[in-house]
Amino acid sequence: MTELRDARLSRVQFFRMMGGLAVAAAATACSTKPQPTGSTGQGQASAVELRFVGVADQKAPMDELVAAYKQAKPGVTLATSFAPTDQVQTSLRTQLGAGNAPDVHVVYPGSGSAMSMDQIAGAGLLADLSDQSWTQTIPTGFKPAFQKDGKTYIYSAGSSVIGAIYNKKVFQEAGVDAPPTTWTEFLAVCDKLKKAGKTPIALGAQTPWVTQLITYALVPSTVYAKDPTFDDKQAAGQTSFAKSGWRDAMEMYLELQKRGFFNDKPNGTTFEQQISMVATGKAGMAIQVSAVLPDFRKSAGNPDDLSMFPVPGADVADQVWIPAGVVVGLGAAAKGKNLAEAKAFIDFLGKQENINRWAKAIAAIPLTQDASSTIDPAVQSFLPFTKDRAVPFMDQRWPNAEVQPVHFAVIQDLLAGKIKIDDALRKMDEAYAK
Amino acid sequence: MTMTATPVGRSTAAAGKPRRRFAALSPSWLFAAPALVVYAVVVLYPSLAGMLYAFTDWSGIGADKSFVGLANFQTLLHDEQAMDSIGNTLLLTVAIVVVQNAVGLLLALGVHAKLKSRALLRVIFFAPVVVSPVMVAFLWKYIYNPDPSAGLNGLLGVQIDWLGDPSLALWSIAATVVWQYAGYSMVIFLAGLEGVPKELHEAAMIDGASTLQRFRYVTWPLLAPALTINLMLSTIGGLKLFDQVFAATNGGPGYATETLSTVLYKQAFVFGKFGYSTAIALVLALFVAAVSLVQVYYLRGREVAQ
Numbered sequence: 001m002t003e004l005r006d007a008r009l010s011r012v013q014f015f016r017m018m019g020g021l022a023v024a025a026a027a028t029a030c031s032t033k034p035q036p037t038g039s040t041g042q043g044q045a046s047a048v049e050l051r052f053v054g055v056a057d058q059k060a061p062m063d064e065l066v067a068a069y070k071q072a073k074p075g076v077t078l079a080t081s082f083a084p085t086d087q088v089q090t091s092l093r094t095q096l097g098a099g100n101a102p103d104v105h106v107v108y109p110g111s112g113s114a115m116s117m118d119q120i121a122g123a124g125l126l127a128d129l130s131d132q133s134w135t136q137t138i139p140t141g142f143k144p145a146f147q148k149d150g151k152t153y154i155y156s157a158g159s160s161v162i163g164a165i166y167n168k169k170v171f172q173e174a175g176v177d178a179p180p181t182t183w184t185e186f187l188a189v190c191d192k193l194k195k196a197g198k199t200p201i202a203l204g205a206q207t208p209w210v211t212q213l214i215t216y217a218l219v220p221s222t223v224y225a226k227d228p229t230f231d232d233k234q235a236a237g238q239t240s241f242a243k244s245g246w247r248d249a250m251e252m253y254l255e256l257q258k259r260g261f262f263n264d265k266p267n268g269t270t271f272e273q274q275i276s277m278v279a280t281g282k283a284g285m286a287i288q289v290s291a292v293l294p295d296f297r298k299s300a301g302n303p304d305d306l307s308m309f310p311v312p313g314a315d316v317a318d319q320v321w322i323p324a325g326v327v328v329g330l331g332a333a334a335k336g337k338n339l340a341e342a343k344a345f346i347d348f349l350g351k352q353e354n355i356n357r358w359a360k361a362i363a364a365i366p367l368t369q370d371a372s373s374t375i376d377p378a379v380q381s382f383l384p385f386t387k388d389r390a391v392p393f394m395d396q397r398w399p400n401a402e403v404q405p406v407h408f409a410v411i412q413d414l415l416a417g418k419i420k421i422d423d424a425l426r427k428m429d430e431a432y433a434k
Numbered sequence: 435m436t437m438t439a440t441p442v443g444r445s446t447a448a449a450g451k452p453r454r455r456f457a458a459l460s461p462s463w464l465f466a467a468p469a470l471v472v473y474a475v476v477v478l479y480p481s482l483a484g485m486l487y488a489f490t491d492w493s494g495i496g497a498d499k500s501f502v503g504l505a506n507f508q509t510l511l512h513d514e515q516a517m518d519s520i521g522n523t524l525l526l527t528v529a530i531v532v533v534q535n536a537v538g539l540l541l542a543l544g545v546h547a548k549l550k551s552r553a554l555l556r557v558i559f560f561a562p563v564v565v566s567p568v569m570v571a572f573l574w575k576y577i578y579n580p581d582p583s584a585g586l587n588g589l590l591g592v593q594i595d596w597l598g599d600p601s602l603a604l605w606s607i608a609a610t611v612v613w614q615y616a617g618y619s620m621v622i623f624l625a626g627l628e629g630v631p632k633e634l635h636e637a638a639m640i641d642g643a644s645t646l647q648r649f650r651y652v653t654w655p656l657l658a659p660a661l662t663i664n665l666m667l668s669t670i671g672g673l674k675l676f677d678q679v680f681a682a683t684n685g686g687p688g689y690a691t692e693t694l695s696t697v698l699y700k701q702a703f704v705f706g707k708f709g710y711s712t713a714i715a716l717v718l719a720l721f722v723a724a725v726s727l728v729q730v731y732y733l734r735g736r737e738v739a740q
Contacts, residue, residue: 077462119495125495265598268580269580405704
């Protein structure tokens with residue numbers, strides 16, 4: 001038996017061996033190199049492939065519209081990939097940082113996230129879309145979400161609302177005939193549902209973004225109905241979370257918990273469990289964004305059992321305001337190789353018929369409307385508010401990406417009874433000031 | 435060449451040591467060279483180049499960045515959340531190191547015994563190791579369902595909010611990590627146990643040593659090298675724990691399960707503070723290296739020379 005250690009190999013032999021290996025490796029590399037060039041060079045000289053990276057919420061409308069674009073422009077194909085927000089944020093920011101961003105990619109409206117229009121356009125990485133005709137019809141109230149320094153950098157098909165997604169059957173069984181229109185009525189409905197043995201409000205606060213929705217649903221009534229210029233004043237340092245109706249909204253949030261209107265242990269409950277509770281009739285409603293209505297419908301035995309109503313955050317019906325935010329959109333990479341084709345695709349999405357198709361797929365209110373626009377029956381009850389009693393989602397005007405995660409964390413801490421409302425608002429004010 | 439010739443060969447080589455002038459050209463280094471070159475290009479160079487970002491205010495995107503000196507490190511010292519996360523990281527690490535190795539050792543002793551099904555049991559205990567940590571975290575999210583009739587609560591007949599209670603969430607995550615990696619520690623201990631000579635046990639038995647005494651005075655000292663490896667690997671794993679926390683709680687509820695790794699991830703990819711995040715990563719890397727070196731130094735001291 002011999003051991004490898006004892007097998008003698010002179011240095012000269014070793015170098016010969018390594019040299020031989022290197023030559024062999026180089027020869028293999030050279031012989032394989034030309035092959036791919038040969039195969040791609042066949043026939044498709046004029047074909048353009050655009051790369052798109054988006055979030056999971058965009059899959060349904062993009063699948064439909066990419067197929068339509070293929071028919072309209074056969075020479076251009078789109079390679080799409082979708083992932084949950086966190087993962088997209090990680091991979092896209094890395095690609096943006098390395099200078100190899102996809103031609104078209106997800107962009108969040110406004111300024112409050114690390115993937116927001118304001119931050120990416122500010123770094124010079126988004127193409128200016130202002131010369132496209134659809135940008136001329138963006139409603140004035142939505143312009144801050146789409147534009148930076150007067151130029152449009154993001155396409156979005158419309159707006160979604162935050163309200164209560166409710167199970168009509170459960171409401172009927174509990175003896176609730178019509179959705180509530182004031183806060184007192186809302187509490188009474190919850191009480192009825194509770195007495196009927198149902199969880200009035202399913203809350204999946206273990207999923208961070210779900211935590212914010214109840215405050216977002218209430219703040220339009222407790223803050224903006226009283227002072228529509230709150231955002232500007234807060235930016236100017238004249239007011240703060242702690243000095244505003246944000247305190248009322250958080251008190252109302254905790255009142256719901258104190259009265260036992262949430263499921264037990266909301267901090268341990270996920271978004272998926274929240275959906276299941278409402279869809280299966282275990283809970284009466286969930287305060288959610290309308291864009292996830294299709295997910296709730298998919299889980300329900302009968303999708304028609306589910307509908308939505310605005311959460312009344314005030315005791316006088318005409319003081320009830322709603323949150324209506326521009327839905328997550330997309331933009332074109334400013335330094336992309338196929339910039340012209342990428343912009344052409346976005347221009348295609350900007351056609352009224354395609355705005356309608358995208359909006360329909362996610363139960364959103366189309367950005368602009370014509371005779372063929374349809375609005376999901378579930379969000380019809382929000383339409384009277386959209387003209388003058390609606391405000392964008394709060395984070396879309398926040399100055400940095402830190403406020404929103406702090407909001408998530410303080411809500412979880414409040415629900416756990418770990419901190420007081422004062423601490424929560426102070427932490428949010430500190431994050432806002434960074 | 436036969437086995438008997440080996441020591442002669444070795445001693446000759448040892449005697450020849452002083453005449454070796456170009457150690458870097460010895461076959462062992464040259465064999466390692468291709469791997470070292472790849473390692474240097476793929477790991478070392480990017481890591482060292484990346485360290486420079488710790489001294490800038492780069493946002494992670496765009497070309498704008500300026501040199502800020504040690505400002506990021508000063509921010510870290512005053513960052514309440516990062517400091518809390520260090521506490522969480524240390525608690526998690528201690529819990530994981532102690533429990534994972536204790537369970538691993540017990541499993542190893544169990545499957546080292548002459549059981550009929552020991553091969554099958556070894557596979558079963560090791561199986562979770564090969565599953566992706568993210569998948570394990572998602573799986574345990576279902577097991578940790580707070581509903582009293584579902585998951586672990588249903589099985590135990592209790593009503594515990596495993597991941598939603600801020601005072602419990604950290605330990606629930608530690609339990610998932612232990613569940614997944616106890617099999618890994620087991621395998622290393624098992625290798626150590628296989629190396630304990632039977633003759634020593636027989637001699638101890640003849641001397642009248644009890645099972646416990648044989649473990650204490652024969653097995654345990656000879657397991658020292660396995661213990662060194664296990665403690666070091668589980669400490670490093672615990673200090674840089676990310677996947678399980680990120681998938682199970684994302685640092686919540688509140689900041690209850692935030693670790694240094696999740697904080698640095700959020701600073702880079704959620705808040706867009708790449709420079710600051712790199713500074714945290716650098717501190718973490720130095721800390722892990724320091725702890726590992728101290729650990730190896732002390733544990734090697736108690737290893738039995740064979």
